[in-house]
Amino acid sequence: ASASLVSRFRACLASAVAGDVLGSEFEGISAVSLKAATQHVERFSSNTDERQLEFTDDTAMxxxxxxxxxxxxxxxxxxxxxxxxxxxxxxxxxxxxxNVISVFEQLLDESLLDVYEPSRKQFDGSGSYGNGGAMRIAPVALFAYNDLNAMKKIAKESTLLTHSNYLGYNGALLQCAAVYYILHSSQPFDVDNYLDQLHQFMHDLEEETKPETSYCVKIKKIKDMLQDSTLSNAKVVETLGHGIAAYESVPTAIHAFIHCLEPVKDRNSNGILRTIIYAITLGGDTDTIATMAAAIAGAYYGMEQVPDAWSKSCEGVDDAIEYADQLYKLCNNN
Ligand code: F2R
Ligand code: MG
Ligand code: MG
Structure with a gap:
């Protein structure tokens, strides 16, 4: 790849913040027009607007x-x-x-011995399958850049603190792997090979899983979409989802990144902005799908495609770049 690794680390975390900040304006709207998404993203990615937009739980975590x-x-x-x-x-x-807030309230109890217990008790013991594990996981892929097994272990265990349902933690593992394998990719980028890597990664984790809740099945659907020249947003949402469940949003974010790889006439020429705009147009959980898609896109394109304006317009972008530098130093010492 043309961008250096440290540039990709920085852009990964900075873009994740911007995806959350820019996407949160539309969270919960079932579909967003291309015009509305483009105007919003371009406005806060240029140096003309002085207002700062705030990050949400995705970035806080x-x-x-x-x-x-x-x-x-x-x-x-x-x-x-x-x-x-x-x-x-x-x-x-x-x-x-x-529901995750009840986990936090229990974690604040100083006498709690097992920090995984509140998460295990969620939803009568079935655990949360929300996308709250996946939305925050990108820094783990950076920290464990040199060690796939460590990445798997930290991604799973850190997600189990809040999400003990297998769909919740496997979704976080898939998103972490999506960032990890992009950071390890080189040019020319091979989309089929990337999806095969993700499929193999998930196959090793979910042998027992039923087809209707299998991330491997969703990855195959992302691959099938590559051949569909008439793909509409409605079809993407029907096939992959755009909801608050990890299963309904992590594959959607990966699709969004892949779908926006090629420049399209009349669309923004910046790959990261194109990805965030498209993720928003899919509607639903827009902050979270945009943060996850943007983390992958940032790790792919590097800082050259991170607008300077985000430093002012998106709360938390400067901190993200600082964290990325520190994670880069740490992973080089591992
Ligand atoms: N909460 C939101 N958006 C709602 C509106 C926010 C609004 N803009 C505002 O400011 O108030 N977004 C954030 O939540 C998502 C991440 O959620 P997380 O961390 O996974 O939380 P939780 O509570 O564990 O799960 C979310 C919901 O999923 C359903 N659910 C999960 N597991 C379930 C199970 N086993 N059975 C039944 N339902 C389950 C529940 O409805 C949970 O409340 C991100 O979108 C983030 O941006
Ligand atoms: Mg949020
Ligand atoms: Mg959300």
Whole structure:
């Protein structure tokens, strides 16, 4: 790839923040017009608007992952759980998921011995399958850039702090792998090979899974879409989903990145912006699908395609670049 690895680390986390910030304006709207998504994203990606847009829970939790990995130079369950919970207590109005907040409240109890217990008890013991594990996972792919097994272990265990349903943590693993394999990709980029890597990664994790809840089946559908020259947004949403469940949003984000790889006439020429705009037009959980798609896109394109304006217009972008630098230093020492 033309961009250096540190540039890709920075752009990954900066773009993830921008995807959340820019996408949150439309969260919950079933479909967003291309015009509305384009106007919004382009306005806050140019130097003309002085207003700063705020990040949501997606970024709040990703920041906690960065801080905890950097502070401990590795994964420390108790420390990360406390970071999540204290961040929620400090700023509870970041748009957190409806049920995960009860996990945070239990994690704030100093006498709690097992930090995984509150998550296990969610939804009468079935655990959350929300996309809250996947939306925050990109920093793990950076920290464990040199060690796939460590990436798997940290991605799963850090997600289990809040999401114990297999669809919740496998979704986070897939999103983490999507960032990891992009960081390891080179030019010319081979989309088929990338999807095969993700399929193999998930196949090893979900041998027992039923076809209707299999991430491998969704990856095959992403591959089939590559051949569909008449693909509409409605078809994408019908096939992959755009909801708050990890199963209904992580494959959608991966599709969004792939779908926007080629420049299209009359669409933004910047690959990261094109990806965020497209993710938003799919509607539904727009902040989360945009943050996940943008993390992959940023890791692919590098800082050259990160607009300077985000530093002012998107809360948290500068911090993200600083965290990326620290994670880069750490992974080079591993
Ligand atoms: N919460 C939101 N959006 C709602 C509106 C926000 C609004 N803009 C505002 O400011 O108030 N977005 C954020 O939540 C998603 C991540 O959620 P997370 O962390 O996974 O939370 P939770 O509570 O664990 O799961 C979310 C919902 O999924 C359903 N669910 C999950 N597991 C379930 C199960 N086993 N059985 C039944 N339902 C289950 C529940 O409805 C949960 O509340 C991101 O979109 C982030 O942006
Ligand atoms: Mg959010
Ligand atoms: Mg969301």
């Amino acid at each position: 990703a920041r906690s992952i960065c801080v905890s990995l950097i502070h401990n130079k590795g994964y420390n369950a108790k420390h990360m759980a406390r970071r999540f919970a204290e961040e929620y207590k400090r700023q509870p109005h970041r748009g957190y998921g409806g």
